[in-house]
Amino acid sequence: MRTRVLRFAEQEKLELNIHTGVHTGKVAVGIQGGIYDAFGNTVNLASRLESKAPSGRIYVGPSTYHATRDDFEYRATKPLDLKNVKKPIRAYEVLSGHEQVYRRLREREGVHSGLVGRQAELGKLLQALRALADGRGGIAAVLGDAGLGKSRLVAEMLALEEAKGATRLEARSLAIGKDLPFHPFQDLLKRWAEITVEDDETAAGRKLEAAVAARLPAEVGDVFPFVARLMNIRLTGSHAERVAGIAGEALEALIFKSVRDLLLALSRTRPLILVFEDLHWADESSAKLLHALLRLVLEAPILVVLVARADQLQNGRPVLEAARTEFAARLLEVRLDPLTGKQCHQLLENLVQIDHLPQTVRGLICERSGGNPFYLEEVVRSLMEDDSEAFRHVEALEDALRAVPGTIQELIMSRIERLPSSAQDLVQIAAVIGKSFPYRVIDAVTGREPRQLEWDLRRLVRRELIKRQTVQGESEYVFTHALVQETIYEGTAKETRLARAGCW
Secondary structure, X not given: OHHHHHHHHHHHOOOOOOOEXXXXXXXXXXXXXXXXXXXXXXXXXXXXXXXXXXXXXXXXXXXXXXXXXXXXOEEEEEEEOOOOOOXXXXXXXXXXXXXXXXXXXXXXXXXXXXXXXXXXXXXXXXHHHHHHHOOOOEEEEEXXXXXXXXXXXXXXXXXXXXXXXXXXXXXXXXXXXXXXXXXXXXXXXXXXXXXXXXXXXXXXXXXXXXXXXXXXXXXXXXXXXXXXXXXXXXXXXXXXXXXXXXXXXXXXXXXXXXXXXXXXXXXXXXXXXEEEEOHHHOOHHHHHHHHXXXXXXXXXXXXXXEEEOHHHOOOOHHHXXXXXXXXXXXXXXXXXXXXXXXXXXXXXXXXXXXXXXXXXXXXXXHHHHOOOHHHHHHHHHHHHXXXXXXXXOHHHHHHHHHOOOOOHHHHHHHHHHOOOHHHHHHHHHHHHHOOEEEHXXXXXXXXXXXXXXHHHHHHHHHOOOEEEEEEOOEEEEEEOOHHHHHHHHHHOOHHHHHHHHHOO
16 A cells, blocks of 8 residues: 555655554454444554554564564664553554565574483483383383473483483374274384385385395395385285285284384494383374383393373373383383472473563463473463563553463464464374375475465564474474473364375
């Protein structure tokens, strides 16, 4: 509008310009004075911003700024006293002439902290690593409710110097995988054999066979065919003949033996750490195989790390019970409790780098988190997305916290709902694909124009819903927390999920 008015004024040699106010929020609509119109506080504030904006300028309110600060350049004004508005409002002048798709993104501090309140638990895991280095296998069960930091604790353990001399393999169960036989073991073996989503069945089979042959050259003909069956890789030639006619319990026994032989071979050169994330989502076949493999800790330097929500264990419950009864002497059980008040305050101090943050403000945030570190981080992210100024004023923070949902899942979905529709659509597709997704997969699935796809991915990264990493030279994205992916997936209507799944 401004550009066209200026162009018209130049053509007609007129002194003509406009000033604009924009605000975002709920409005009431209806007939007023015989005219169908919008009215309410949002309309009033937009009108007051318009009256304050100098000729040729565009002023936007705080909510519009926070929704579009990644799309346009802004300059903050001093707090403005506006008619019929109780408190001074800081407006933002638009400096961009149009949406800056290619401009260099501003670096903003993420919400991150060093490990808080888990030093004792990390110390226990350190002892398990030291025992492993001495040749003694073991089982470490890391248990706790959602959001208490189980995966973070395991990541800190794997980052210790004592873990660097071991081979580390991860098997992750999926929330949608309870009826997918052996899916965490398929994940583990794909990572180990460096099989990517780009590999077709033939290429995947070649990589797996080569990896098995490198470890068990003499037994590859007996081991590979059954590991391939676990991976659902079609066999041909002599390998197909090896498994022909074998089914039921006999096939299962040979699959179990082959996996066992392979893991033992891996542990002969270096100690082996096997991490089973989200055991509460394991399928029955995987739980049965894992149960059978626990005995390896008595025979080799193998540390099995079980990560689970203890209150939601289903198929994985017999695995944990076996660890407690059959292998109690080798079991280290680490239970995570909510953070104490002091620990919450320390975590908040690390997350929010604001000097002189009022004690009342700290108390409000910590009280709302209930000692759950992930929820506390999400509260901070949510408040920062809405208005970072809220951290400086108790009254403003109380209002902001009232709008923060009461559960982690509700909080995550409220953050998703504040995204533009294109980013919401993208993150739903990503959640159906899984915890991680290569760039070329999301590109192929969505078929989006590259600039829009890049923009939405960067928006999701900046909102700390996903993070970018490089795997085998390939760009890949991963959800920052299993709860984020799970919540988005579960929060997507079943019909939409099926449509998303059908497109890839």
